[in-house]
Every structure is written in structure tokens, then in C-alpha cells.
Amino acid sequence: MYVLSWNVQRLGNLRTFHDLRNLLQDKTPYIVFLIETRMTAVQMGGLVRRLGVGGVLYVPREWFFGGLYFLWNTGLQVVLLSSSSGHIDARVTFPNSFVTQITRFYGHPHLTRRIYSWELLRRLS
Known part of the structure; x- marks a missing residue:
């Protein structure tokens, strides 16, 4: 199972989009998690x-910052369990009936607010 997680830092850039598309074609990940897309x-x-x-x-x-995207291939069944500006937590069922929980997380960029990110991780565990 391939999972791609990428802090794209503004996916609206055409070159970044082409790089992502090429990665998806070359590696064919089952799941892709994009962080900091900064897109509506x-x-x-x-x-x-x-x-x-x-x-x-x-x-x-939020404003012009953040943006999390959890993408998956056809054939997977994905159920959202919870989400926030810093995470997406989902239950994933694969075509062979294997079920797992996948949490993708992005900690707060400001040191003074990272305590909230750690608390979120504790609650999710």
C-alpha cells in the first residue's frame, strides 16, 4: 500500500500540480494527503x-493558510471519523476487505500553539 503525504505549500502553482500528477501516475498511491494547499x-x-x-x-x-486534502483511489471505501484544521481521521476499507484507520496530521506552525496539536494527538490515539 502506497501512501503519499506532501506539504505542497500552495498547490495552485502549475508546476506543483504537474509534479503531483506525475507522482500519482508513477507511484499510483492508494491514498494521498496534501497539506497547506492554500486553495479554496x-x-x-x-x-x-x-x-x-x-x-x-x-x-x-482558513483565510489564506492551511487546507488539508485526503484523496484516494477508486475501489477504496473511506468514512470520515473526524477532522479539524490540523487533521483528517478516516476508516479505510480496501477491495480485499482489509479495514484500517488512517489519521493524517499537521501540527500547528506556531510554537506557542503546538500544545493544542499534542492534545489533539492524545485524544485521537
Whole structure:
């Protein structure tokens, strides 16, 4: 099972999009987690359609920062368990009926607020 997690730092850049598309074609990951897309849901919707993934869960950006996207291949069943500006937690069922829980996490960028990120991780565990 391949999982790609990438802090893309603004996916709206055409070169970054092409790099992502090439990675998806070369590595064919089952799940892709994108951090810091800095895109609106409408902007990201167009890119997701062009990537041809099976499904998407997302947490929209706040102001001009953040944005988390959890993409998966066709054939997987994904159920959102919880989400916040710093995480997406989901139950994933594979075509062979294997079920797992996948939590993708992005800690708060400000040192003074990382205590909240650690608390979130404790609650998720």
C-alpha cells in the first residue's frame, strides 16, 4: 500500500500540480494527503477532477493558510471519523476487505500553539 503525504505549500502553482500528477501516475498511491494547499474548495475541486482520483475529504483553508486534502483511489471505501484544521481521521476499507484507520496530521506552525496539536494527538490515539 502506497501512501503519499506532501506539504505542497500552495498547490495552485502549475508546476506543483504537474509534479503531483506525475507522482500519482508513477507511484499510483492508494491514498494521498496534501497539506497547506492554500486553495479554496472550488479551486481544489477543479484540480481534483483533473487528477482523476476516486474520492476526496477535505478541510478548507482558513483565510489564506492551511487546507488539508485526503484523496484516494477508486475501489477504496473511506468514512470520515473526524477532522479539524490540523487533521483528517478516516476508516479505510480496501477491495480485499482489509479495514484500517488512517489519521493524517499537521501540527500547528506556531510554537506557542503546538500544545493544542499534542492534545489533539492524545485524544485521537
